[in-house]
Amino acid sequence: MTAAVGVPVRRGQAPSPGFAHLARLSDDTGLLEHARHAVARREHGYCTDDVARGLVVVSREPDPAPAVLRLAEVYLTFLTHAQDADGAFHNRLSYDRRWTDEAGLGDWWGRALWGLGTAAARGPAPWIQQEALHAFTLGAARRSPAPHAMTFAGLGAAEVLRRHPDHAGAAALLADAAEAVGWPDSDPLWSWPRRRLTYASAALAEVVILAGQARQDVALRAAGLRMLTWLRDLQLAEGRLSVLPAAGWQHGTPRQRYDQQPIEVAALADACATAAAATGDATWHDGVRQSIGWFLGENDTGAVMWDRATGGGYDGLTPDGPNLNQGAESTLALIATLQHARGPAGR
Known part of the structure; x- marks a missing residue:
């Protein structure tokens, strides 16, 4: 696992999703899981x-x-x-x-x-x-x-x-x-079904919103939106995303800041896009834009979280900047998030 030190901030317009690195990690069998920098590791x-x-x-x-x-x-x-x-x-x-x-x-x-x-x-x-x-x-x-x-x-x-x-x-x-x-806790300070947040948390809120929509269950949809609102607000710091780290967070314990994973950002982008479509509330597009911004350098270290030369997504955000390995999960999270830039959040 390699971290970069002193990566310059290079914010800018969101690029179009690119598939060059995904193709680099793929063969006629499937998608190789890990990479050392941009080189696929077949042994995994x-x-x-x-x-x-x-x-x-x-x-x-x-x-x-x-x-x-x-x-x-x-x-x-x-x-x-x-x-x-x-x-x-x-x-x-x-x-x-x-x-x-x-x-x-x-x-x-x-x-x-x-x-x-x-x-x-x-x-x-x-x-x-x-x-x-x-x-x-x-x-x-x-x-x-x-x-x-x-x-x-x-x-x-x-x-x-x-x-x-x-x-x-x-x-x-x-x-x-x-x-x-499940249903979120009634405690406004912990509006979540469980006392621990783990990984891809926004996806849980998203599926509750979608189920409420499908069943025309107003209360269920509102529960999902309440979960997502709380989770998004929890992960904002001065207008930028500061997503929960891979270790998660247990209620009542100190919250760690790193190692932030791209999967959290992609899950939040998907969920906010779903909330915008479900409610017609354009303010949810802000969450999508903040997710895109996280990859472009609007994060806790100001580090760009993808490799412009390869098109790969970096594996995680450490206190010293990005982990420079470009595995499948992080690259897919990058692509999934950038796909939303073609929609209302990108305009």
Whole structure:
């Protein structure tokens, strides 16, 4: 893990999302998880978590180039290979194409359904949409005991419902995802369902908002918006984002400042965009702009959090600046956040 010291601030207009580094980390099997600086580390292999997130971002592209379409094909094929006959998924594949784990229902199951649901709704080719919907439907019959896994699966279910509003499996999964998250505490100083914040927290609020929208449940939608408002305000410092670190935060304990992860920023951008669409309140676009700004240097150290030469996202923000490694998760978080710059938040 390498940190940069004294990285200059270079703020500016948000760049268009680029896929060069994602292509660099990908091959005909899938998406390699880790990198040393910009060079993929084959010895760490592939994981369903990252491939699924890859399918989300490439499916969001409105007019994908042939190279991006090829990535969608590779990622979809990986996920269908990872899925077993009962709808669970393997997570870790070694570089020699051997699964090193048993199929299960952890976060990777949820993220696989998020990727498949997004491809089913927005995939760049009809056959991708059809195959993704088939695999999603099989996986959506399962349930995970983990709230985060259910959250990611619920995001995929919401995508499916946008294109297939009568999909009973997606509707049931989205409702169960919101139930798994739970209702926020009535304490205005800790408006969250649990006494600890961990990772990708904004996604939990987002899935509650989406479930409230789908069910036309005003109270449920309001609960999700309350969670997201509290979480966003908690992570603002003098108008810039200061996201919770990888260690999370336990209620009643001192809050650490670093190591901030790009996944938190991307989750907040997605959730704020969803809140803006759900409410028509344009002030939610500020959260998206602040998320974009975090990558451009509007953060606690003033460090630009992506490599302009490679297009890769840096792996984390340390007290000395960015961790210069450019793995899959951070690069996908960068792309996902920059995709929002094409929408109302970018105008």
